[in-house]
Amino acid sequence: MAEMLEVSGITKRFGGLVAVNNVSFSVREKEILSVIGPNGAGKSTLFKLISSFLRPTTGEVRLKGERISGLAPHIAARKGVVRTFQETTIFKNMSVRDNVIIAHHLRSKASLFGFFLGTGTAKADEAAFGQSADEILALLGLSSLAHEIARNLPHGHLRALGIAIGLATNPSILLLDEPFAGMNHEETMRMVEMVRRLRERGLTILLVEHDMPAVMKISDRLVVLNFGQKIAEGTPSEIQANDKVIEAYLGSEDEAIGL
Amino acid sequence: MTVNRTTKIAAVVAFLAIVFIAVPAAISASGHFDLYYTLTSVALLSIASAGVWLTFYIGRINIGQGAYALTGGYVSAILVMDHGWSFWLTLPVAGLFCAATSVLIGLPILRLRGVYFAMVTLVLTEVARLLALALPITNGAKGIVSIPLPGALSVFGITLIPDFATLQNSRLAFYLLAVTLMVVCFAIMYRLVNSRIGKLCQSLQQNEELASSIGVNIAYLRVIAYAVSSFFGGVSGAIFAAISQSIYPSSFTVTDSVNFMLNCFLGGLGYVFGPMLGTLVLYFGWDLLFQTGQFQLLIYSGLMIVLMLVLPNGLLSLAETTRKKG
Numbered sequence: 001m002a003e004m005l006e007v008s009g010i011t012k013r014f015g016g017l018v019a020v021n022n023v024s025f026s027v028r029e030k031e032i033l034s035v036i037g038p039n040g041a042g043k044s045t046l047f048k049l050i051s052s053f054l055r056p057t058t059g060e061v062r063l064k065g066e067r068i069s070g071l072a073p074h075i076a077a078r079k080g081v082v083r084t085f086q087e088t089t090i091f092k093n094m095s096v097r098d099n100v101i102i103a104h105h106l107r108s109k110a111s112l113f114g115f116f117l118g119t120g121t122a123k124a125d126e127a128a129f130g131q132s133a134d135e136i137l138a139l140l141g142l143s144s145l146a147h148e149i150a151r152n153l154p155h156g157h158l159r160a161l162g163i164a165i166g167l168a169t170n171p172s173i174l175l176l177d178e179p180f181a182g183m184n185h186e187e188t189m190r191m192v193e194m195v196r197r198l199r200e201r202g203l204t205i206l207l208v209e210h211d212m213p214a215v216m217k218i219s220d221r222l223v224v225l226n227f228g229q230k231i232a233e234g235t236p237s238e239i240q241a242n243d244k245v246i247e248a249y250l251g252s253e254d255e256a257i258g259l
Numbered sequence: 260m261t262v263n264r265t266t267k268i269a270a271v272v273a274f275l276a277i278v279f280i281a282v283p284a285a286i287s288a289s290g291h292f293d294l295y296y297t298l299t300s301v302a303l304l305s306i307a308s309a310g311v312w313l314t315f316y317i318g319r320i321n322i323g324q325g326a327y328a329l330t331g332g333y334v335s336a337i338l339v340m341d342h343g344w345s346f347w348l349t350l351p352v353a354g355l356f357c358a359a360t361s362v363l364i365g366l367p368i369l370r371l372r373g374v375y376f377a378m379v380t381l382v383l384t385e386v387a388r389l390l391a392l393a394l395p396i397t398n399g400a401k402g403i404v405s406i407p408l409p410g411a412l413s414v415f416g417i418t419l420i421p422d423f424a425t426l427q428n429s430r431l432a433f434y435l436l437a438v439t440l441m442v443v444c445f446a447i448m449y450r451l452v453n454s455r456i457g458k459l460c461q462s463l464q465q466n467e468e469l470a471s472s473i474g475v476n477i478a479y480l481r482v483i484a485y486a487v488s489s490f491f492g493g494v495s496g497a498i499f500a501a502i503s504q505s506i507y508p509s510s511f512t513v514t515d516s517v518n519f520m521l522n523c524f525l526g527g528l529g530y531v532f533g534p535m536l537g538t539l540v541l542y543f544g545w546d547l548l549f550q551t552g553q554f555q556l557l558i559y560s561g562l563m564i565v566l567m568l569v570l571p572n573g574l575l576s577l578a579e580t581t582r583k584k585g
Contacts, residue, residue, distance in 0.1 A: 051472065053468075053472075072471070073468075073471045073472055074471045074472075074474050074475060074476050074477065077471070077472055077473060077474040078474050082472060082473070082474075083472050085468070085469060085472070089466060089468065089469050090466070090469065091461065091462050091465040091466055091469065092465055092466075093461070093465055094458075094461060094462075094465070098458065101458070102455075102458050102459065102461075102462050102473070103473040105459070105473055105474050105475050106473065106474035108455075112456055112459075112480075112483070115454045115455040115456055116450060116451060116454055116456060118454065122454075122455070125455075126455065165469070165473060166473075168473070169473050169474055
């Protein structure tokens, strides 16, 4: 399988603190890869580095061989690396459908001025976005809520809307930020199904997650971080049997806090 | 859909009929010619406020429109007095000059959000005033006076607008000029907000990080919106200078900048026509309270606070709630 995303020797320092230390791994095409680790392991920082929200101190991120680290976030999005945020990050005061329509921005062929004048290209864009938004909403089971104002949605649907916004940008790789956080078992299972469906549509998915059972169920491979370093990489069964991982999650934390 | 369209067209026609026919007719019948000056001011202030409203629409509190109105006034005055330009040519030039300046200023300061952006823009008005005092070209505190009235505007030998100095009623001419520009300005704003650009601006207002993660060039869009806003400020300042035939460093002060913002608040930040209504109500409200003498400011500020508590979405939100109930 071809490599979609390649993270090589990436390090991020905040003053004296090394949040991510020399981490390398790669994501293959149409793979679901999860990054896990205890609190403060550097998962979120790594996530921001990959989506270009942060600039790495050293190292680089490549998408299909092209360097994307250090670009502005909207440029990285244009290249095909799109992140979702944790639940509250949506356009709260717009309807669900408008949220998804606006997220089609990258696909627009008309210029801003074209939209102002209402040119043919702009109208064609609008029509295409509307149609595509309806398809995405149907895929994620949000059709019945299309005209609801986004801030009124319940928890699980907000998360789905976040993913819908990500999908609308037509990414090569979708980065999911804790898609299962705060969900009950049933909601989690529904989300697991949803993520699998996205992969079946040919999407590559990188997720950062806490929820172990869900992660083990959904991932092809996992990368485990602890104190900013990669301590393991492998399939779910390999990771479950890895001593370093067990220690990171159960053992050494006690020592670290002096117990 | 068609019914909706018909009502919209009817509303526009009614509005145009009122401002272009009914108001002048009523004024000449009643003989209150000074009302022309008042209404001209309202129209011009509402243009500047519309600019402020647009910056609100991208999620920035703008208390610096006075700076651009002052700049626009000076650019027009200097070009007319020192370089003999026609006022009509200086009008777009003043707007474009302000837009260009605002791009340079906006690039760094639009990165700030919330109260930080507001504070910097507040300072801008003061900077503009001090610059006008200090620069040799603006003639210091004495300002620029006895600016001639706008001359004739001819295209290919056809006189479109006659020389204002030859008119018997230049007040009516200024009124028609200001109202025409106001109509054009709000038509542009309406189109902006109801096209995809409006949705993009809203996306900035609601969540800049998310907007940038879906590929919106937020820095570019912010600067464009700010430039359009300042263009309106400049144009309105230029006409003010032409009407009063003078411009001083104190023509637009921090108070004016704050008023532009209040106009938007009062009318409603969610409605394109909010600044127009807000300016009208605020301007006349202030004048009506004049009779209360020393209590004018107290009552005025009290009323503003109460209005913001009761109607946080502005006066136009009243129309919306009644429509829903009905």
